[in-house]
Each structure stands twice: as structure tokens, then as C-alpha cells.
Amino acid sequence: MSRKILEVNNLTKIHGRGCPLCLESTGPEADTNICPHCGSVVAAHGVSFDLYQGEILGIIGESGSGKSTVVKTLYFDDAPSAGEAVFFDEDAQYDLYSLNAAQQRSLRNKRFGMVYQNPHLGLNFNVSAGGNIAERLLMSDVAHYGAIRERARSLLVRTEVLENRMDENPKKFSGGMQQRVQIAKALATRPPLLYLDEVTTGLDLSVQAAILDLILEIQHELGTAMIVVTHDLGVVRLLAGRTLVMKYGRVIETGLTDQILEDPQHAYTQRLVASAL
Amino acid sequence: MNSTYELPLDEAGYAFGFMDEYAKKEVRRAILKAICIPGYQTPYASREMPMGRGFGTGGLQLTLSLVGSNDTLKVIDQGSDDSVNAVNLRQFVQMTCPGVDVTEKTEEATLIQSRHRIPEKPLTEAQILVLQVPYPDALVVVEASEARRKTMHGEADYSRLLVKLYEDIVKFDEITISHRYPTRIHGHYIIDPSPIPRWDVPKLHQSKALILLGAGREKKIYAVPPYTHAEPLAFEDVVFSVEDFRDASGNRRICSRCGASDSFLDEFSDEAGEKIYQCSDSAYCDEQLALLPSPASGRGAEVAA
Numbered sequence: 001m002s003r004k005i006l007e008v009n010n011l012t013k014i015h016g017r018g019c020p021l022c023l024e025s026t027g028p029e030a031d032t033n034i035c036p037h038c039g040s041v042v043a044a045h046g047v048s049f050d051l052y053q054g055e056i057l058g059i060i061g062e063s064g065s066g067k068s069t070v071v072k073t074l075y076f077d078d079a080p081s082a083g084e085a086v087f088f089d090e091d092a093q094y095d096l097y098s099l100n101a102a103q104q105r106s107l108r109n110k111r112f113g114m115v116y117q118n119p120h121l122g123l124n125f126n127v128s129a130g131g132n133i134a135e136r137l138l139m140s141d142v143a144h145y146g147a148i149r150e151r152a153r154s155l156l157v158r159t160e161v162l163e164n165r166m167d168e169n170p171k172k173f174s175g176g177m178q179q180r181v182q183i184a185k186a187l188a189t190r191p192p193l194l195y196l197d198e199v200t201t202g203l204d205l206s207v208q209a210a211i212l213d214l215i216l217e218i219q220h221e222l223g224t225a226m227i228v229v230t231h232d233l234g235v236v237r238l239l240a241g242r243t244l245v246m247k248y249g250r251v252i253e254t255g256l257t258d259q260i261l262e263d264p265q266h267a268y269t270q271r272l273v274a275s276a277l
Numbered sequence: 278m279n280s281t282y283e284l285p286l287d288e289a290g291y292a293f294g295f296m297d298e299y300a301k302k303e304v305r306r307a308i309l310k311a312i313c314i315p316g317y318q319t320p321y322a323s324r325e326m327p328m329g330r331g332f333g334t335g336g337l338q339l340t341l342s343l344v345g346s347n348d349t350l351k352v353i354d355q356g357s358d359d360s361v362n363a364v365n366l367r368q369f370v371q372m373t374c375p376g377v378d379v380t381e382k383t384e385e386a387t388l389i390q391s392r393h394r395i396p397e398k399p400l401t402e403a404q405i406l407v408l409q410v411p412y413p414d415a416l417v418v419v420e421a422s423e424a425r426r427k428t429m430h431g432e433a434d435y436s437r438l439l440v441k442l443y444e445d446i447v448k449f450d451e452i453t454i455s456h457r458y459p460t461r462i463h464g465h466y467i468i469d470p471s472p473i474p475r476w477d478v479p480k481l482h483q484s485k486a487l488i489l490l491g492a493g494r495e496k497k498i499y500a501v502p503p504y505t506h507a508e509p510l511a512f513e514d515v516v517f518s519v520e521d522f523r524d525a526s527g528n529r530r531i532c533s534r535c536g537a538s539d540s541f542l543d544e545f546s547d548e549a550g551e552k553i554y555q556c557s558d559s560a561y562c563d564e565q566l567a568l569l570p571s572p573a574s575g576r577g578a579e580v581a582a
Contacts, residue, residue: 102432127444134443138436145446145512167447 004088005193005225006051006074011083013069016040018081026248028268033064033248043069044249047083053192054223058240058257060230060272066249067229071195074227075114076104087111087193109139113186113224117198119178122185123170129156129181130166136188155184159214176207180214187218194226200235212238233276237261245269287375294341295373300324301342304498308339308489311500316466318413318430323496333366333392334493336409340366340390343405346376351386356394356541356557366390381560393456395477397540397561400486402503408471410492413499415459415469435459435467438510446515458517459510462501467510470501476519476541481507522554532556535565 014022019038026033026042033042044066051057059067073080074096085096089111099107116122123132133152142148156166159180161173170178179199186194196215200208216239218224228239236243236257243260245253245268253266264270286292294301300322307321326334344350350370354363358381367379380386383398390407400406416426419437429435438459445453456472460481470481471490481488481501488501501507509517522530522542531538533553540561542554556562 101428105432105434124440127440128447130447131440131444135436135440138439138443139434143439143513145443145515147514148443148512 002053002055004050005053005055006088007086008050008070008074009048009084011047011070011073011085012045012081013043013066013073013078014040014045014081015043027250028247028252031248033066042249044073044080044246047244047246047251049244049251049254051193051225051227053225054219055242056219056226056228056240058228058230058236058243059246060233060236060243061246062231062272064248065246067231067246068197069249070246071114071197071227071229075112075195076108077114089192109136110189111191111193113189113191113194115179115182115186115194115196115199117201119170119175119182122182123178125169125171127169128167129161129170129173129184132170132181132185133188136185140189151188152184155188156181159184159187160210176203176211179203179211183211183214183218187222187224190222192223192225194224196226196228196230198230199228200232201230208235215239233261233273245272291373293346293374294344295327295369296324296338296341304338304342307498308342308500311489311498312487312502314466315502315505316462316468316499318466318468318497318499320496321498323493326493328365328369330494331411333362333390333409335491335495335498336390336392336407336493337366337369337491338493339407339489339491339498340370340388341373343407344370344374344377344388346374348387349378349380349385351380351383351389351560353389353391353394353396353558353560355392356543357559359559362392381563383560393472393474394541394557395473395480395488397556397558398564399480400484402485404486406484406486406488408473408488408490410469410471410490410497411494412457412469413490413492413495413497415457415467417469430466433465433467435461435510438467439512442510442512442515446512452511452515452517461506461508461510463505466499468499468501470507474520474541475509475517478507478509478517479519483507530554532562532565535562535569537562537565540565 016039018040021037022035022040022042023045025035025037047070061067072078074085087094087096130152133155134148137148137151153163153166157163161177161180170181200211230236240257243257244251247268253260253269261273264273292298304321307319311319326337352363352367354360370377371379383396388405392409414426416429420426442452456474457469458475458478459467460470460478461467483504485503487503490499511517524530529538530542532540532542532555534555537556540556540558543557545553547553
């Protein structure tokens with residue numbers, strides 16, 4: 001059995017001041033994630049899962065179900081309201097939310113990778129594609145210009161961005177190419193854990209297929225563990241071995257992807273699968 | 278400070294050094310903190326000076342709070358003792374600090390206030406160099422928010438400055454920063470060393486003199502204490518270099534006035550429209566000129582001809 005990479009327990013994120021009734025008055029049964037008593041938004045509550053080396057975990061759900069909130073808190077873009085997450089590195093383990101800001105930044109730069117739906121969040125559009133990859137390498141203390149350039153070139157070639165466009169600004173790239181540059185940037189430090197937040201949403205079908213192929217190839221080659229957030233059932237079917245289904249901030253169903261798609265148990269999942277197929 | 282003791286004032290009601298003693302004490306406290314944390318931008322209450330912010334008020338406040346009647350002051354503007362900014366500041370100190378001597382000779386000065394240059398002549402442990410700073414934060418080119426810049430400084434997160442250097446090398450095959458070269462002090466904070474040319478940056482490293490930098494408009498004081506490491510930002514394989522002043526055939530240009538070949542040169546056009554080069558540091562140039570055997574038929578005359 002492969003090594004555990006990430007253990008998440010009861011992750012909760014509430015936007016707003018919160019009240020004692022928040023948790024019981026929201027969720028799939030209440031059919032809302034806004035607390036009727038105080039108006040706070042319970043974006044995610046009680047999310048727990050384990051992730052193993054080389055595994056791809058899918059998180060599906062409709063807009064506002066809290067799936068992006070989960071990866072954002074794991075990538076330190078957002079601080080959680082409660083819960084804990086433990087990251088198991090090769091020779092150490094880190095309780096993510098008890099680290100200080102500098103330690104969090106260091107993990108984020110060196111051991112985690114993130115690909116956002118919107119390339120504007122993941123890329124710096126004021127510098128070249130190569131510069132974006134260089135930024136991540138420089139953050140993890142590589143200070144050799146030749147080495148940085150070589151690594152950036154090989155990553156862009158690997159993600160099928162034309163080598164001679166490496167010194168161009170990603171503003172000039174198509175959406176699919178921007179996503180490839182983002183993936184190259186995320187992979188620059190060979191992270192053992194990669195978060196993919198709606199990476200193929202908004203791209204045309206052939207480009208989607210190419211990017212999904214690329215992600216699978218990377219997973220086979222590097223054994224990177226990934227969390228894939230999407231609302232597209234086709235994406236989880238192709239990529240994810242296990243899947244969590246979220247609604248109104250709660251995990252309502254979890255299991256092997258095939259099982260969830262072929263034999264959904266929860267009424268919402270049944271509707272979701274039926275509507276897609 | 279003893280509140281029952283009346284501080285001496287001149288006939289116009291001003292204390293020695295124009296600023297009142299409380300203001301000077303506050304500046305000195307900021308200086309001490311800046312020295313204790315090399316490279317850290319210490320905030321201070323920059324006072325209104327009888328000249329516009331941006332005319333060297335940061336440097337002037339440092340000078341006024343440090344100068345005493347036994348000091349000898351030299352003021353430089355872009356290497357010259359005689360340009361407008363230097364003359365004005367020198368006259369102001371002479372007017373408000375009776376008993377302070379002024380000089381143009383680097384070695385005679387105990388306190389040197391400078392704009393955009395460090396003197397060519399090596400400074401000593403007995404001297405303090407005060408630099409006027411327009412933009413104290415080296416990170417301002419990559420991050421607009423001061424709150425975020427402070428976090429970046431605290432965590433020594435300077436990767437985005439290095440990305441700027443990377444982009445320079447990609448576009449121009451060299452680092453194109455000509456002045457205000459980001460320099461890491463004592464292994465942590467990166468400072469904007471004021472708009473000194475690259476030529477002067479190595480003089481910060483293990484300097485014998487205390488170097489204080491004051492930004493009046495931005496209300497910051499920072500320091501390079503004596504014998505402190507100052508490393509200009511660079512890559513392992515693309516190293517920092519100073520201006521080399523070579524002409525098209527690869528020879529080092531010399532000063533057309535004094536013939537010096539080891540100083541930072543300014544480029545001028547003469548009456549005929551030809552480019553000529555002269556020492557930027559006028560005190561150094563004068564000294565080299567005086568060393569020549571005979572002023573009329575000296576090296577300088579030959580060079581100019």
C-alpha cells in the first residue's frame with residue numbers, strides 16, 4: 001500500500017461572524033449554505049479525507065458547494081475556521097494550520113502546486129512564461145540562471161508549449177496554452193501534491209482532452225498525488241480513482257469514482273449523474 | 278530630557294541645528310534602531326523642513342540630528358560639492374549650526390551628506406556617510422501594497438526581484454539596473470541603496486564608515502553599519518558587475534580633466550559636440566589634478582588636446 005500524503009479532518013470554513021445555530025441550519029437537508037439566523041455562509045463543514053501517494057482524488061459538486069474552498073484552504077489561499085490537515089512529506093510531517101506564515105509559504109512554494117481555473121490567479125502576466133516558472137524556482141532557492149532557464153525550457157516542452165514562445169508574455173497565449181504554462185509552473189519544483197481547480201472549464205473539447213491526457217501522463221511519470229476539483233463528471237471519470245460529492249458545504253457521498261457514477265446512493269448524486277448522462 | 282532645563286535658542290528662536298531637541302532625539306532613536314537591524318526601514322516622524330520634500334530632507338534631518346559644533350561637514354550632490362542641492366544644504370547647515378566647519382575634502386570631513394554618490398576616496402571608521410533617498414523600498418517595483426511588502430521583507434521573500442533580473446537577462450543579455458541596485462544587507466533585508474551607480478555598490482560592503490540612508494518624503498531611515506556584508510542581488514552564474522567605462526576599442530576611458538582611470542566618469546559634450554568624460558567626484562578630480570607635475574602642461578591638458 002502506498003504512502004499517505006495528506007490527511008484532512010473536519011475542515012470547516014465559515015464566511016461571516018458565525019453563530020451557534022449555523023451548522024445545524026445549513027447543509028443539504030436545510031437546502032442552503034447561508035445561515036438564516038446570522039447570515040454567515042458555511043462554505044465547507046466537516047470535510048475529511050485521506051490522500052495517498054500517486055492518487056487522484058476528485059471533488060465534484062455544483063457551484064457554491066464548497067469544493068474550491070477545500071483546495072483553497074489546503075493551499076493556504078484562505079485560512080479555515082476549524083479543522084486540521086496533516087501533510088506527510090518524505091521525512092517529516094506538517095500540521096498545516098499550526099505552521100507560521102513563513103513555513104506555510106515555504107510548503108506552498110516547494111511542496112504544493114496549484115492550477116487555477118483562471119490563469120490570472122496562477123500566472124504573473126507582467127513577466128514572460130519562462131519568468132513565471134523562474135519565479136517558482138527562485139522561491140525555492142534555486143539561484144543559478146542557466147539551471148533555471150534549462151528547467152523552464154524542459155517543463156514547457158513537457159507541457160507542449162512551443163519552446164520558442166518561452167520568452168513571450170502569457171497574455172499573448174490562448175487559454176489552453178495559458179493552462180499549460182500554469183501546469184508547468186505548478187510542476188516546477190516537482191511537488192508531491194498538486195491541486196487542480198477546474199483546470200479544463202471554459203476550454204474547447206479537443207484542448208480539454210489534451211490537457212487531461214497531459215495530467216494523466218504527469219501522474220504516471222512523477223507519481224504526483226492530485227486533488228481535482230470540477231463540476232464536469234467526464235473529468236472525474238477520466239482522472240479520479242476516488243471521488244467526493246459535495247453539496248452546500250458538506251460531503252454527501254464518497255467512494256470509488258466508478259461506484260459513484262454507476263450506482264449513486266444519495267438523491268442529489270443520482271440527479272447529478274442522471275442529468276449528465 | 279530634563280523638562281525644567283531651558284534649551285539654548287538663537288536670537289530667532291531656533292535651536293542649534295534648526296530642529297528642536299525632541300525631534301533630534303526621535304531621529305537618533307530611529308538611527309539606533311536602524312543600526313541594530315541592518316537594512317531594516319525604520320519609520321520615523323519626518324519633520325517639515327524649510328525646503329520641499331524630495332530635496333534631501335531625509336538626509337538633512339539625519340545630518341542635523343548628528344552634527345555637533347566639533348564636526349566637519351561635506352555635502353555632495355551627484356559627486357560635486359558645487360551643484361545647487363549641495364550648496365543649498367551646506368549653507369543651511371552653516372546658518373543653523375554655528376561652529377560647524379565645512380570642507381570639500383573627503384578625508385577632512387567627519388560627516389558627509391551625499392546625493393547619489395559615495396566618494397571615491399575610501400571612508401574611515403571616524404566618518405559617517407548620510408545618503409539622501411527618494412524611494413527607500415527596493416520591492417516597490419514588484420509589489421504596490423506596503424503591507425504586503427513588509428511581510429515580504431520580514432520573510433526575506435525576494436524571489437520577485439530576482440524574476441525581474443531574470444527577465445532583464447532574457448531580454449537584454451545583462452542586468453540593466455544602472456542605479457538603485459537592490460543590495461542584501463547582512464544576509465536578510467534587501468535595501469534600495471539610493472540612486473548611487475553600480476560603481477558605488479561594492480563600497481557598501483564591509484564599509485569602515487557608518488552609512489545612514491534617510492528618506493524624508495517616505496519617512497524611513499535605514500543603515501549599513503560598519504563592517505557589514507552588503508551583497509548586490511545576482512545569480513550564481515550571472516554575477517554583479519560595475520560600469521567598466523571601456524571605449525569601442527576596449528581601453529578604459531580616463532578623466533579628460535585629471536587623467537584618472539580609476540574613478541566613476543560622467544559623460545559630457547564639449548563645444549564641438551564631442552563626447553568627453555570627467556570624474557563625477559569633483560573633490561577627487563581636484564586632488565588628482567593637484568598631484569600632476571605642472572597644471573599647465575599636465576596629463577589633463579594632453580588628454581584634452
